[in-house]
Amino acid sequence: MKLINGGVCAAKDFLASGIHCGIRKNRTKRDLSLIYSKAPAHAAAVYTTNLVKGAPLTVTKNHLADGVAQAIICNSGNANTCNANGIEVAEEICSLLGREMKLDPNDIVVASTGVIGQPLDVTPIANGIPALVSALSTDGGEAAAEGIMTTDTVKKEVAVEFELGGKTCRMGGIAKGSGMIHPNMATMLVFITTDAAISAEMLQRALSTDIATTFNMVSVDGDTSTNDMVTVLANGAAGNPEITADDADFATFMKALNTITVNLCRMIAGDGEGASKLLECSVTGALDDLTARVIAKSVICSSLVKAAMFGSDANWGRILCAIGYSGATVDVNKVEVKFRSPKGEILVCENGAGVDFSEEIAKEILLEKNIDILIALGDGNGAATAWGCDLTYDYVKINGDYRT
Amino acid sequence: MKLINGGVCAAKDFLASGIHCGIRKNRTKRDLSLIYSKAPAHAAAVYTTNLVKGAPLTVTKNHLADGVAQAIICNSGNANTCNANGIEVAEEICSLLGREMKLDPNDIVVASTGVIGQPLDVTPIANGIPALVSALSTDGGEAAAEGIMTTDTVKKEVAVEFELGGKTCRMGGIAKGSGMIHPNMATMLVFITTDAAISAEMLQRALSTDIATTFNMVSVDGDTSTNDMVTVLANGAAGNPEITADDADFATFMKALNTITVNLCRMIAGDGEGASKLLECSVTGALDDLTARVIAKSVICSSLVKAAMFGSDANWGRILCAIGYSGATVDVNKVEVKFRSPKGEILVCENGAGVDFSEEIAKEILLEKNIDILIALGDGNGAATAWGCDLTYDYVKINGDYRT
Numbered sequence: 001m002k003l004i005n006g007g008v009c010a011a012k013d014f015l016a017s018g019i020h021c022g023i024r025k026n027r028t029k030r031d032l033s034l035i036y037s038k039a040p041a042h043a044a045a046v047y048t049t050n051l052v053k054g055a056p057l058t059v060t061k062n063h064l065a066d067g068v069a070q071a072i073i074c075n076s077g078n079a080n081t082c083n084a085n086g087i088e089v090a091e092e093i094c095s096l097l098g099r100e101m102k103l104d105p106n107d108i109v110v111a112s113t114g115v116i117g118q119p120l121d122v123t124p125i126a127n128g129i130p131a132l133v134s135a136l137s138t139d140g141g142e143a144a145a146e147g148i149m150t151t152d153t154v155k156k157e158v159a160v161e162f163e164l165g166g167k168t169c170r171m172g173g174i175a176k177g178s179g180m181i182h183p184n185m186a187t188m189l190v191f192i193t194t195d196a197a198i199s200a201e202m203l204q205r206a207l208s209t210d211i212a213t214t215f216n217m218v219s220v221d222g223d224t225s226t227n228d229m230v231t232v233l234a235n236g237a238a239g240n241p242e243i244t245a246d247d248a249d250f251a252t253f254m255k256a257l258n259t260i261t262v263n264l265c266r267m268i269a270g271d272g273e274g275a276s277k278l279l280e281c282s283v284t285g286a287l288d289d290l291t292a293r294v295i296a297k298s299v300i301c302s303s304l305v306k307a308a309m310f311g312s313d314a315n316w317g318r319i320l321c322a323i324g325y326s327g328a329t330v331d332v333n334k335v336e337v338k339f340r341s342p343k344g345e346i347l348v349c350e351n352g353a354g355v356d357f358s359e360e361i362a363k364e365i366l367l368e369k370n371i372d373i374l375i376a377l378g379d380g381n382g383a384a385t386a387w388g389c390d391l392t393y394d395y396v397k398i399n400g401d402y403r404t
Numbered sequence: 405m406k407l408i409n410g411g412v413c414a415a416k417d418f419l420a421s422g423i424h425c426g427i428r429k430n431r432t433k434r435d436l437s438l439i440y441s442k443a444p445a446h447a448a449a450v451y452t453t454n455l456v457k458g459a460p461l462t463v464t465k466n467h468l469a470d471g472v473a474q475a476i477i478c479n480s481g482n483a484n485t486c487n488a489n490g491i492e493v494a495e496e497i498c499s500l501l502g503r504e505m506k507l508d509p510n511d512i513v514v515a516s517t518g519v520i521g522q523p524l525d526v527t528p529i530a531n532g533i534p535a536l537v538s539a540l541s542t543d544g545g546e547a548a549a550e551g552i553m554t555t556d557t558v559k560k561e562v563a564v565e566f567e568l569g570g571k572t573c574r575m576g577g578i579a580k581g582s583g584m585i586h587p588n589m590a591t592m593l594v595f596i597t598t599d600a601a602i603s604a605e606m607l608q609r610a611l612s613t614d615i616a617t618t619f620n621m622v623s624v625d626g627d628t629s630t631n632d633m634v635t636v637l638a639n640g641a642a643g644n645p646e647i648t649a650d651d652a653d654f655a656t657f658m659k660a661l662n663t664i665t666v667n668l669c670r671m672i673a674g675d676g677e678g679a680s681k682l683l684e685c686s687v688t689g690a691l692d693d694l695t696a697r698v699i700a701k702s703v704i705c706s707s708l709v710k711a712a713m714f715g716s717d718a719n720w721g722r723i724l725c726a727i728g729y730s731g732a733t734v735d736v737n738k739v740e741v742k743f744r745s746p747k748g749e750i751l752v753c754e755n756g757a758g759v760d761f762s763e764e765i766a767k768e769i770l771l772e773k774n775i776d777i778l779i780a781l782g783d784g785n786g787a788a789t790a791w792g793c794d795l796t797y798d799y800v801k802i803n804g805d806y807r808t
Contacts, residue, residue: 049729050725050728050729051727051728051729051734051736052724052725052727052728052729052736052756053728079721081721082721082724082753082756082757082758083757083758084755084757115719115721116719116721116722116724116725117720117721117724117753117757117758118758119758221707221708222626222705222706222707223706223707223708223722223725223726223729224725224728224729225725226721226724226725226728301626302626302627303625303626303627303707303799303803304625304627304803307799307800307802307803307804308803308804310800310804311803311804311805313804313805315519315520316521317483317485317486317519317520317521317630318520318627320456320486320520320521320630321454321456321520321627321628321629321630322627323455323456324454324455324456324457324628324630325453325454325455325456325627325628330455332455332456349486349521351488352456352486353486353487353488353521354486354487354521354522354523391800391803392800393797393800393801395707395711395800396711396714396795396796396797396799396800397797398711399707399708399711399712399715399795400711400712400714400715400717401715401717
């Protein structure tokens with residue numbers, strides 16, 4: 001398992017592109033992306049649990065009912081959500097792309113991200129599709145990663161190489177995150193491609209299992225988006241024997257998938273809206289893994305913890321507070337808290353009470369960009385990690401007037 | 405039922421005081437408050453549900469086991485929470501006050517608010533108690549309201565006059581709020597006094613019933629504090645026949661209590677840390693009241709809604725989003741949303757989708773300080789109101805470096 005350069009075009013027989021078609025006013029920003037597999041691929045997806053669901057998710061869910069897809073089209077600048085004609089528009093986008101590429105619209109995944117509740121004009125997309133399709137290439141992964149960005153400040157892509165049945169396989173992914181990030185049984189927009197051969201059933205199982213400890217453990221602002229979706233396409237071009245059961249190859253595949261997803265989680269959290277720091281909260285010694293997850297997520301979601309981290313302030317009392325209100329079963333008198341960064345590690349709380357520590361050293365550790373909050377509970381063997389970011393002036397600025 | 409001037413000294417035979425004893429470095433800030441009833445009073449309280457509980461809460465709970473109290477002492481500047489010797493310190497404060505006032509320490513309510521996890525030095529409190537007790541007067545309510553403030557920018561007090569059994573009764577309260585405000589089955593610090601005669605049992609019942617729709621519906625930042633507490637003292641000095649059952653007098657008492665608590669809720673939310681606006685979210689037409697409460701609270705807690713309100717941006721899609729992820733059962737295709745302020749009212753969403761509306765008029769409405777978010781669901785007769793505030797640069801500033 002090794003990390004390699006690239007994103008959605010790292011795996012064999014995947015092409016991608018990203019263009020500016022005119023949904024976004026800023027002409028320097030790409031707003032339409034396409035990912036294409038030369039052959040039909042097995043496909044799996046997970047979706048937001050928000051009752052208010054973006055129209056593209058409903059259309060995609062129908063299209064993936066047979067576990068097969070060949071292309072993914074995604075626009076930024078408008079979420080196509082809470083619009084009376086949202087479903088029609090999402091279906092029209094698939095029809096237009098299908099006609100241009102001679103694909104069955106049912107084999108197309110459609111996604112949208114951006115502002116909610118403003119009708120999505122299909123005209124710029126219709127006009128842009130020919131250029132989008134002509135731009136498809138194995139070098140287009142980066143452009144595709146850019147085309148799905150909203151308030152993201154950096155594009156997010158990652159790829160790995162691994163071996164299955166003596167064949168070299170690759171997997172790569174791109175993500176868009178930034179705000180309204182608090183996935184629950186699904187997530188922000190993530191598109192993953194692989195040339196490994198795997199049945200649609202096992203692909204869905206791999207994805208559904210993985211997200212519980214990855215994307216569902218990321219929070220930027222506690223708001224579960226209406227348009228969250230993760231999709232994986234597996235086209236089998238690597239030529240490995242197709243994975244159809246929970247065997248050693250499946251375990252390898254899961255490991256590759258987890259490498260992609262954990263890396264994307266870190267990128268999404270670290271580039272949370274306005275974020276100046278990536279926070280990684282690791283809980284060990286919980287009664288069970290689920291308890292650990294509840295606690296890790298409660299800490300990473302606390303506005304007060306997030307603001308303290310922005311100020312590089314070792315205010316561990318707020319961490320204890322967030323553990324206490326998490327709803328998890330925990331003996332608060334045994335809690336240990338440490339902060340860690342590339343500058344070192346410092347113990348700040350033991351047995352649920354403060355210890356003497358150097359504020360200067362703590363400050364030096366917390367001034368770094370990547371901060372680990374390490375919580376040891378002493379209640380059992382449950383463990384979990386959650387990813388988040390600090391709460392900054394820029395978060396307020398970005399969200400105080402997002403639409404105008 | 406009429407609102408009158410005053411706070412905890414509005415009711416007969418209550419005295420109060422507030423001084424600077426030296427817990428806080430700033431000598432112009434009072435940090436120690438006392439409320440005293442000339443005769444022992446029936447007492448009721450509710451406490452935070454956070455598993456990490458401030459030591460003063462544990463001590464107060466013991467002292468109120470018999471339903472009687474005569475004094476409340478509260479310091480600001482230090483929460484006396486997550487300290488190895490917290491219980492001892494809280495008990496010593498009661499002993500010192502008991503000795504000075506010739507009161508049984510078991511009749512004293514003790515509370516603390518401020519930073520968590522730093523040992524509370526009892527010396528300034530011990531040195532301050534004689535001055536605190538000599539300062540007791542019927543004019544001391546305001547000083548007491550000031551002595552419990554932390555990052556609050558205004559003192560919070562309210563009083564009402566009402567009639568029970570032909571006797572004029574009064575009730576008044578003070579509160580401290582601002583940050584770490586997301587009460588759950590209890591709240592921030594609130595002290596209420598009344599000269600109405602009511603049994604300890606009915607007093608507790610009144611309080612426990614009331615908070616479900618008042619303090620539990622306030623959120624500033626989603627963080628449930630370790631030190632939340634609401635206490636009511638009823639000394640019977642008004643001379644009304646003691647309320648001992650769920651009768652008409654009890655209903656009047658409940659109405660008086662609700663007037664006090666709703667006013668304090670609005671004050672606490674409007675003075676949330678860094679807040680520039682008070683948000684009041686009213687949900688009607690829900691399946692039941694509980695559903696309405698879940699939805700109202702989800703909207704008021706959304707960082708994205710709060711930031712949009714800071715920017716006076718009619719971004720109603722974020723409200724739909726927060727309704728959708730609230731966990732409540734709701735038909736999202738029937739949701740109607742309006743914004744209202746002293747400048748007028750505007751419909752922005754109908755049947756779960758956007759309507760044409762004037763952005764200029766919406767902006768004018770949302771530039772006001774008091775904003776109502778009106779959500780009509782059309783699912784049933786459940787209703788609820790929640791109070792919150794906008795998310796501002798100042799919230800981040802205040803909490804980025806609270807301890808130093």
